Amino acid sequence: MSRHSRTRGTAQSPAKKPLIMLVGMGDLSAKVLTMLLADPATDRVVLAGRDTETIRRRGNLALFTATNLGRHGSVDTVHMDLRNVEATAETLARVRPDIVFMGGSLQSWRVITQLPKQTFEELDEAQFGPWLPMHLTLNHLLMRAVRESGVETRVVNAAFPDAVGPVLDKVGLAPTIGVGNVANIVPALTHGAAHLLGEHPADVELRLVAQHYFSHYVPRFGDAGKGAYHLDVRVDGGDTRAEIDHHALFAQLDHRLKRLGGIDGQLLTASSAVRVLHGMATDSGVLAHAPAPGGLPGGYPVRVHRDGGTLDLPDGLTREEAVRLNEDCQRADGIDRIDDDGTVHFTEAEMSVMNRLLGYDCPSMKLGDCADWADELGRKYAAFAAGFR
Structure with missing residues (x-):
């Protein structure tokens, strides 16, 4: 037996790792792929899309990048056209992914940011809710295919999960959990709270309940606008609730803690996705923030396990009140209600x-x-x- 064979024999068997399928290989999924391949717990990946040659090359780029960092995962490629539900179901039944990451959408949220500044700001007054069809359509097709496939896979959705999840939940087709949005604002709020409290960010623990509108509005304007939310800040390992001036906290996000947005900002969304995917892959129970766990509207603090996220709400906040807050915030985002x-x-x-x-x-x-x-x-x-x- 060669030295290289012996080395491979002592590594964790790839079959013991979850197989993670990425659907929709745009910029966000490409960033997620690179992060997944850097972690031996999540480096068994299959890419699914219509242009198999392009996604094969993207997969190879990520694979070779990981190799430079001393990581040797695997990336396969399969053809998938979500508009063909029957063929998608057959592919899922054949590949049998443990987790599906849904990064596909008919039109990215960032498309309208390419308009002239004044025109974008005028159109942005419509908020995100009216654009729901562009994100719901492909998710609906994917979830129908998942049901037809008979595969017990978990679906992690990145396309407007705050609203896509609760709509599909009404017909029993909700993705397992979402990523981004509420999760994207928590790091900045953590650093801002640490600054106001004189603490290290590692010693500050936040639990935030909020819909997409809040996480989009606060970093741009430094206040909550019309967004309902609930924020709990703790120190001393989570044992002590900290009183904090929310106005002073939010104002930092449009000043000293302002970050790059647009396509650059998708790095943050990708990291939120990988936190959830890693938590599911390792059944870790890590504290995270995520939209639409189990099809609920808006975003919540959750503990991430193999089968998704379970609510980890702050003391004194009930599930019913958290849902109500998110539904209120959803109205500010342009969605009045979702029928049964x-x-x-x-x-x-x-x-x-x-x-x-x-x-x-x-x-x-x-x-x-x-x-x-x-x-x-x-x-x-x-x-x-x-x-x-």
Whole structure:
């Protein structure tokens, strides 16, 4: 037996690691892939998409980068077109991933940031809720395929999980958990709280309940706007609740703690995703923040285990109150309510912005009509954006 064979024989068997499938290989998934391959607990990966040659090359780039760092995982590639539910189900049944990371969307959130600044700011007044069809459509197709495949995989969703999760939960198709959004603001709040309290960031423990609107608004404007939330700050290993001035805390995020956003900011979302994926891969019970655990609306502090996240709310805050806060914050994001059949009702003020600028008016949307609304929204936005080229 060669020396190299003996070395491989003493390593952890790849079969004992979870197989993680990444669906939708855009910028976010590429960053997630690089992080996964740097960790021996998560370095068994398969990439799924329509352009298999491109994603194979992206996979090789990440694989070779990991090799430079002394890590030797595995990356495979499979063809997947989410619009073909039957074929997607067959692929899932054949590959049998333990975890699926959903990074696919019909239009990235950052597309509108490429508009002229004044135009972007005007359109951004519509908030994120009206763009839901662009993120719900592919998730709906994926979750239908997961159900048809018969594979007991867990799905981690990065595409507007705050609203996609609760809509699909109404029909029994919710992804296991989401990533980003509430998780993206917690590190800055932790550093800001540590600064105000005179503590080291490692000694400050936050638990935040908030929907996407809050995590998007505070870093841009330094206050909570119309967003309902609940924030608990503790020190001394989590034993002592700290009283803190929220206004002074939030103001730092638009000043001394302001960060890069846009495509650069996706590094932060990727790290939040990997925290969840690693927690699931290792069944660690790590404290994290995540949107839509088990299909709940908005974001929560959770303990991450093999099967997703369980709520880890601060003392005195009930599950019902946390859900209510997130539903209130969801209205500020342009979604008034979600009916029991998955029909989404959008807020009038935010949808009126979409109508005025794009000529797109969707007061309510049945789940079965989501793809049609996404097609209409995509066409009307493309026509609108073409006027600025």
